[in-house]
Amino acid sequence: MNPFVFHVPTKIAFGEGLASGTADIVKELAGNRALILTDKPLMKTGIVEQILMGFGDMKYVVFDDVPPDSDVDCVNKVADLARAEECDCIVAIGGGSVMDTAKVVNICLTLGGEILEYQGLNNIAEQLLPLVAVPTTAGTGSEVSMVAMVKDRAEGKKLLFGSRYLAPSVAVLDPLLTVSLPPKLTAATGLDALTHAVESYTAVISNSVFTDSLCIDSTKMIFENLRAATNDGGNIEARSQMLVASTMAGVAFTNSGVGVVHALAHSVGAKFGTHHGIANCIFLPHGMQFNMDAVTERYAKLSRLVGMSTSSKDSVAAAELIEAIEKLCTDCGLPRRLRDAGVPELKSDDIEELTFLTGSDPAIMFNPKECSPEDIKGLYERAY
């Protein structure tokens, strides 16, 4: 067996209505004054209000203006607010952007100094303030991951932060919070989770039985529940399965990395603002096809284990997994090409820029097969 390291620094709690007891979790973590981070659309749904009712007399301050693709300005603004209010713990209620913002704010609050000083991997070496993550989408896995990304709009780039101390203290998984998510977002975030599972399973360091089991089970759960969750948002069992599957895939990818599909999706998202889940769903079959010769056996094994193939021939079983993913995307009404997802015609300059962005994305380092600039260009052309 190959050597491996497996971390799950986050306590994971699941239950219908569990989020209303978030205040108790904060108290358990010895928090006295919580910074509540969320976004405007969630405030409108009443979800945050319900959670805050549980805080009773406990002191807290709410920041509800985290943008969809959060940035350094937002982090600094929130950190200033939290310092002024002397907050000693953070509660993030929302999707990936809210949770990632909370993680980076936590660095600023705990360690002080400039946020840029902490950019990088493994350079935070001490425990941060307690952070409770309450995801309202089932896809990003940020509630358990040890990484965070925020934009530096002035420099036009994304900043990456990675440390085991960034992982939230507790993830509160409450499927009732995901019920109001529209079908398209349900499907797109679900495909993000599926991409985490598939890419982690075949990542270059995916050598742990722990990550393998999480990838296999989460893939199966997503295949079995994403259609139902998309078509009937009120199906609590499907919502529950998706939320747990997403967290499982999050634990897997934060331990083993992702791959070229994420690198492509990050790049097209940075240039054209394409939703991360939608970009992943478009690139996933192409990325798998590209990686096929390197990991046919792994795809075939995954395909059989999740019930997508009964073929004993690896190439057939692997191909059937890709077909099943394409069918899942189509059934959930997701676009299959970049042009259908609002990406304008890719000119040669665009492809050059996207190729550079993709080649320098840290996710590509974990891909099971090396990608040359020509390979990346080919993937963009095929996905367009």
Add this chain to the structure above:
Amino acid sequence: MQFFANTDELHQVMKELWARIGRDPDMSEKLLQSKLIVQFQYREPEGRVTVDCSDGKEMKVMVGKQPIKPIVEMAMKADVAHDFWLGKVNVPFAIVSGKIMARGPVAKALQLLPVIKPAFDIYPNVISQHKKVMA
């Protein structure tokens, strides 16, 4: 037992390695294009090597403490560095397992990994020549 006996030995080997990388037109051209200043901070033994490509014309290699502010800092045990240059380190695994720490815009530095791969063939020669001199 650690591979490098002391800081001097570590600095001499790394300085010679980077000098040879600088003489390789393919590698040096791509490194200079990056305009990065990368500092490698070693422990066991302590050591510091700074590679400055910031002017895009000449690669400057400095050892020990320097007044220059690096864009990217990479910290690791000197033995990890030795294994890396022998091509024996799985970098993604070393990062995930915390053996390598990177500060700054790491994506830029990671993009240079394929560029410096040819140095894996140079390094054993640098080591063997160094050992001969030491003997």
